[in-house]
Amino acid sequence: MKIGIVLETKEHEKAWNALRFAITSLGKGHEVRIFLMGEGVEIEDIKDDKFDVTNKMHDFTENGGKLLACGTCIMSRHREDTTTCPISTMVDCVEMVEWADKTVTF
Structure with a gap:
């Protein structure tokens, strides 16, 4: 199955x-x-001892997961593109939803 996840929170x-x-x-x-999307583009800045988001993000990408980030949301926060979260567009988001058999939001 192909699963698309939209993450809109930090x-x-x-x-x-x-x-x-x-x-x-x-x-x-x-x-x-x-x-x-939204404040989800700030995921790399999450520092928490109980919820180790950084390591989970690395585990996700190292196991073949693909991570995209809304370019407009990144730019509105005066952030730069990174290798972990490449700048993407709403077209990429739509294409992910079209690609996915199921889409989940968090």
């Missing part, structure tokens, strides 16, 4: 759970893409 536990869901889905043989 809230520690929700971002952590989205990544846990994504990693578990990859482990079950599914293809997974995450599109970061």
Whole structure:
């Protein structure tokens, strides 16, 4: 199955759970893409001892997950493109939803 995830928050536990869901889905043989939107583009800045989002994000990408980030949301926060979260467009988001058999939001 192809699973698309839209993550719109930088809230520690929700971002952590989205990544846990994504990693578990990859482990079950599914293809997974995450599109970061709104404050979700700030996911790399989450620092929390209880909810280790940074390591989960690395686990996701190292296991074949694809991570995209809304360019407009990145630019509105005066952030730059990174190798972990390449700048993407709404067209990319629409294409992810079209590609996915199921789409989940967090």
